[in-house]
Amino acid sequence: MSRSKLVIIGNGMAGMKCVEEIIALEPDTYEIVIYGNEPRPNYNRIMLSKVLQGEHSLQDIIINDWSWYAEHQIRLCAGETVHRIDTRGKYIETESGLKETYDFLILATGSSPFIPPIPGIDKERVMSFRTIDDCNRMSDYSKTYRKAAVIGGGLLGLEAARGLLHLGMEAVVVHNAHYIMNRQLDEKAAAMLQQELEDQGMSFLLSKNTQKITGRSQAQGLLFTDGSKLEAQVVIVAVGIRPNVDLARRSGIATNRAIMVDDYMRTSVPDIYAVGECAEHRGISYGLVAPLYEQGKVLARTLCGQETPEYKGSIPYSQLKVSGVDVFSAGEISGEGMQTAIQHLDGIQGTYKKVLMQAGKVRGAILFGDTAEGTALLGLVQRGADVAELAPREGAPDPAEMAAAALPVQETVCACNNVTKAAIMKAIQEQGLETADQVKEQTKASGSCGGCRPMVAALLKHTHNLKNNGGTEVEATPDKPAPMSVCSCTALGHAELKGMLADFVDQETDLTSILKQLGWRSEHGCAVCRPVIHYYLQLSGGTIVAREIEGHSEVQVRWDDQIPVSSYARDGRGLAAQLRASWIGAAMPSPVNMGVAPGQGSLVSALVQDIGLLASPAGWEIYAGGHAEHPVKQGGLLGVAETEVQAATLASACLQWYRQTAWYDEPLWAWTERLGFMSIRETLLDDQLQKELVAIHHHERDVASASPMKQFLESPAVQGTV
Structure with missing residues (x-):
């Protein structure tokens, strides 16, 4: 039985991810032919900077080598550029004259470096940083020249500059914004990164706009719009990417900024699909690997005739190592209505954490120096989780729950629907509510603007913890917060316990004896109350024989x-x-x-x-x-x-x-x-x-x-x- 022919234009990471998924799902469904304009197999473009910095060779970053294509009976036409698609005759044609018919066609043409219209941009020793060939050219230039300028302070520009430093060149990063990586970081994280890179030898010129590249036929430097100049013998342009859509546009396939696709990666022409940086889904074209891989999986299942959830778009995120520094960024880090939910800076350890929220939902996150929480934070951003779900420090109380506990019981939580803390807690206790949505349904709290939802979620957690610990919220007046019992071992609150422990200050006795005299429900207490008792005694000058737990020493x-x-x-x-x-x-x-x-x-x-x-x-x-x-x-x-x-x-x-x-x-x-x-x-x-x-x-x-x-x-x- 003959197989349908699937032709892929583009041998990059997105197209090959789709092919890998197809092989895993239905390896015998298609005869697969791939056309790539580079004369080499598929490689990890993200790792180019590591090649430039001498950490890896080309072979190290190859994803699928020649033998992989042969093993899976895939015909790779390397070094061939497709310049025409006949959508009626269902064939493609390359610049060298090759023709290939297809039953199904995937456009994975990727993107090219954006080259701004700066006078002098076409001079010798002005180049972009996108391919292995670019790495080789930069390496060759470093053997003769010493001063380089990198136009662009984004991730690619910084990686290029770090590579130039490794090659022994002076590298100055020129950026039009007032801080680097302004699309992924906030000003504070960017300042920390800049300091680290300056310590490595990199230099920066910020808030600079290049008017022209100086020199006759070869680059000699940059002239800025403010009249200042920079000497540079090599100029690297790294200001962004532009989707490769010319082939699709010439072939009558609908394009906007990129090739327009639906939720199953289908273009406007039957049997033609697009994936990766060249695709535009719901008005967005992505330049990060994770969304492209998500698209590839959806397309693979579609082509294999398997049920698949439609692609609904991706939350952009980056978990990177920029010149040896771990950096994580996810979701929205600026914009109207964005507020800071968490901001923590450790100037000694050189770490920074910031979580952004909007209307009580987690919308973005930035980590610098320590990105261990990246995966967990990404999950919260992707789900649009309530801010109350943000995990507290290990061993520390949940600040949101502390705020909920401290709130007077008659305080209005939901101003839109006039719902008090007492009404919410009563509904949770009497109706056994388990989620914030159930609270909303029963009380209408957070049912309008949603601004109070974090407090609703915190009250839910607080109420359940009270129940689990055997405590209850006692009667209270509107101006008096209801006290919490210390734990399930006792009905005493902190104030009562602290006062009663004063009677034991001059006694040198054991914990079991103290607990018995206090009417504790358990003989030895629990992990919650033991440190509390010891802390209050220690503070008052009392002692416990063979004490086992001390207070926080932080x-x-x-x-x-x-x-x-x-x-x-x-x-x-x-x-x-x-x-x-x-x-x-x-x-x-x-x-x-x-x-x-x-x-x-x-x-x-x-x-x-x-x-x-x-x-x-x-x-x-x-x-x-x-x-x-x-x-x-x-x-x-x-x-x-x-x-x-x-x-x-x-x-x-x-x-x-x-x-x-x-x-x-x-x-x-x-x-x-x-x-x-x-x-x-x-x-x-x-x-x-x-x-x-x-x-x-x-x-x-x-x-x-x-x-x-x-x-x-x-x-x-x-x-x-x-």
Whole structure:
């Protein structure tokens, strides 16, 4: 039985993914013929930069070698460019005169580098970076020339520049935006990447528009629209791609920016399909590998006559290693209505995380330095998940649930439909609701604008956790939040438990005895209540024989080595070192992040730290109660200090007050909301109380005589200040 002939124009990654899928599904259905304009088998174009950088050879990046085509009886016509399709006669013709009939045709013609209409763009030593041949040319140029300019600060331009550095050339990246990779990163992540690349030897000219490429017949440099110049003997153009649609357009196939396809990758002409960078689906043409592979799978199943979900489009994402730096970007990172759900910067480790939301849904994410969460975040973006689904830090309470628990029971959650927290929790408990959609159906909460859906989801989680732990939400007034029981072992809340444990301060007894006297439901307690009890006893000066679990010992202090250009910028490393030495190993109710920013524009944002210290013309501004993750909160101004010693003292007093008055597992931002920021501020601005709090902290610490903390707190400067 004769097989239908399937002809593929294009030997790139998208077309070959489709062929691989067809072979896996129905290997005997088609006689497959492939035409590729490069004289080599299919290779991974993404890895070209690694070839340029000397990490791989051409053979290393070959996806399917010559033997693969032979093994699967595929005829590869390499080095042949198709210039005509006869859609009525159902045959193609190459520039060399070859003709090939087809039953089904796939256009996988890919794209070409976009060449902007800059005067001088056609001079010698001006080139793009797209193929193995381009790699070879750049390698050849490096043997003679030393100065290169790369026009384009996107991923491809940066990879090209890194390759040039490896070849021993000077590389200057010229970009028309004010920060690099502006389509995938935000300004902060881009600044971190730029710093890393500059450390590797790369240079940057940002917000520059090239007016022309100078030189007679050969490139000698760039002239910019602001009148400045750059000397360059080699110019690499990497400003984007353009879908290869000329062949389809000449053949009467409908095109727009690219070849227009439906949800099954069918073009306007029967038996002709398009896939990859040359295809336009629902007005979008994709330039990333993941969407192209998704298209290839749908097309393969379609051609094999198998049922398949239609292709509905893709969430663009990139998980890349840019010149040795891990970078992840997914979904929308800017646009109208976009808000920050999570933002976390670790200036010491060089990592950055940002999650974007819109109307309570996860819409985009950026990771820099550590991309381990990329897959999980991509799933949330693809599903348009509720912000409440964002996973909290391991071992830390869920901030969204903490906010739900702290909300007064009569507080209105859904303003559109006038639904209170009490009404939502009652519906969940009495009707056994399991999902936010069920809550919406029963109460109408989040049924209109959807803005309150994250809180609805958090209340759902909070209510179920209360039930699972044997606790209930007790009666409460509109201005009094309902307390939560510590765990299922007791009906006591944190305030009651903390007060009752004061009776055991002077006793040296075991945990089992304490639990028995407190009327605990379980003999040994559980993993939830044991650390709570120990923390409150430890804080009050009590002891437990053979204690097994201690409180959180996480006070992270971050600072920024980059000193912004300003008249008052300061080097915060000394202040950060003092705070770190003072609080290292201290048991805290919940992990604490402190940030020291040397001035405005710092990579460390003092306003979204638990404790933030920001250099100012008056000295140091001290902020408290900020939060970089969901729910994002800006810290309040606690006070202003003229010296580093005064700043460290006020920050330390705030931390000690937090230790003494917060509930276990209560984040600092939630503590400020519960006590009231102005009340905390007025308390801590009492000089005498500051002195007492620092003295208490000093007394609690078990330090050696040479401890940096002890030396700092006992120094005459500190004692004189407090």
